[in-house]
Amino acid sequence: LWERALTQVADLKGKAVNGRKETKLIEEVVTDIHRRIGVPLCHTLPSLQGRNYDIRLITSWLTDGSCHTIDILTIVGISGIGKTSLAKYVFRLHFGKFHKSSFIEDINTRCKEHHNGLLDLQKQLHGDISKKIELHVNDVTMYTSKIESVLSRKRVFIVLDDIGSLDQLNALLGKNGLHP
Numbered sequence: 001l002w003e004r005a006l007t008q009v010a011d012l013k014g015k016a017v018n019g020r021k022e023t024k025l026i027e028e029v030v031t032d033i034h035r036r037i038g039v040p041l042c043h044t045l046p047s048l049q050g051r052n053y054d055i056r057l058i059t060s061w062l063t064d065g066s067c068h069t070i071d072i073l074t075i076v077g078i079s080g081i082g083k084t085s086l087a088k089y090v091f092r093l094h095f096g097k098f099h100k101s102s103f104i105e106d107i108n109t110r111c112k113e114h115h116n117g118l119l120d121l122q123k124q125l126h127g128d129i130s131k132k133i134e135l136h137v138n139d140v141t142m143y144t145s146k147i148e149s150v151l152s153r154k155r156v157f158i159v160l161d162d163i164g165s166l167d168q169l170n171a172l173l174g175k176n177g178l179h180p
Helices: 002-010 022-037 052-062 083-097 107-113 117-129 140-151 166-173
Strands: 100-104 156-160
Touching (some): 052 083, 083 100, 107 117, 107 166, 117 140, 140 166
Parallel strands (some): 100 156
16 A cells, blocks of 8 residues: 555656745645545544534535536635635545545635736646646646546536636636536
């Protein structure tokens, strides 16, 4: 087991800082390694006080057994009420039950603060859900097409945190639809 894990970690590609805080990059790398080797970040998740109903509701929705449907859940509310914390908790609880998964946080801010923010997000999403195929594409429309192709064939669990516009959503998921 440890030999397989070590081999998988050794095969990972490097990540560029691209102006991000070093702590964010380290957190992203650790999360990615744990996701790829199928080991949860911790054995027990910390409880979210007062969110048990929400967690049970979303868990029920995710595990209802209807594998022939395309489901999108939107969590909406004012800033600071714990939407991201809830999404992270549920993601960590269930990401291993899907073919591929991706959690992309703070999308709107990352798009506004970085010149190629949307392209960087597309690269992250494609890397998370594809078969480790690294693309050398520098066009948002081309990346959307590649992401759509992957999404049409796999059962994926994607959390997109803080989408600021329909254009961002369409660039990340495309318009062709998702795999049932």
